Amino acid sequence: MNINYQKKLDEILENLDNTPKLLLHACCAPCSSYTIEYLSNYFEITILYYNPNIHPETEYLRRLNELKNFLIRFKTKNKVTLKEVKYNSKEYFNAVKGYENFGERSIRCYKCYELRMNEAAKFAKENKFDYFTTTLSISPYKNAEWINEIGEKLEKKYNIKYLYSDFKKKNGYKRSIELSNEYGLYRQDYCGCIFSKRG
Ligand code: SF4
Numbered sequence: 001m002n003i004n005y006q007k008k009l010d011e012i013l014e015n016l017d018n019t020p021k022l023l024l025h026a027c028c029a030p031c032s033s034y035t036i037e038y039l040s041n042y043f044e045i046t047i048l049y050y051n052p053n054i055h056p057e058t059e060y061l062r063r064l065n066e067l068k069n070f071l072i073r074f075k076t077k078n079k080v081t082l083k084e085v086k087y088n089s090k091e092y093f094n095a096v097k098g099y100e101n102f103g104e105r106s107i108r109c110y111k112c113y114e115l116r117m118n119e120a121a122k123f124a125k126e127n128k129f130d131y132f133t134t135t136l137s138i139s140p141y142k143n144a145e146w147i148n149e150i151g152e153k154l155e156k157k158y159n160i161k162y163l164y165s166d167f168k169k170k171n172g173y174k175r176s177i178e179l180s181n182e183y184g185l186y187r188q189d190y191c192g193c194i195f196s197k198r199g
Pocket of ligand 1: 054105191
């Protein structure tokens with residue numbers, strides 16, 4: 001049965017008290033744009049840029065700098081800050097060991113989502129956030145069921161609330177393209193890892 005994750009998110013948002021603290025894992029500026037526009041109405045957000053999958057490091061830095069520049073220019077209702085985790089591609093290669101030759105949307109990607117979301121959940125718990133989530137579900141190329149399944153598992157593992165999401169809903173992906181155009185954001189033509197760069 002397909003779960004409507006946007007509906008689950010709507011239910012959470014309707015029942016929020018005050019302005020909770022959200023740890024938002026983000027992969028790049030375009031995917032963050034709509035997600036921040038939407039969620040900063042409800043949360044004080046810290047973005048966690050943890051993406052050891054991105055290859056090469058110059059590309060990692062390019063995406064990070066684009067995100068930093070976007071955040072300087074983008075006005076939000078509640079505060080949005082950025083936290084970067086030091087780049088170490090070995091963490092990615094260890095996580096996907098044995099699955100390198102699998103294609104996009106395969107178990108290799110599941111492991112990649114899990115690695116990045118695990119770091120976000122751990123960081124959120126250690127730093128007393130109210131919720132954690134990721135921008136990843138905004139992409140039509142990513143598996144929202146897997147992302148939410150991983151989020152649910154991590155919620156139990158770390159005892160930190162996961163914010164269910166499917167950000168491509170409500171025209172989220174379309175809005176991210178509009179914002180990318182409006183702010184002249186760099187939109188990369190491959191997902192991130194060396195395998196997706198090879199095509
Ligand atoms: S294609 Fe994208 S999601 Fe899949 S392993 Fe590579 S970087 Fe991660």
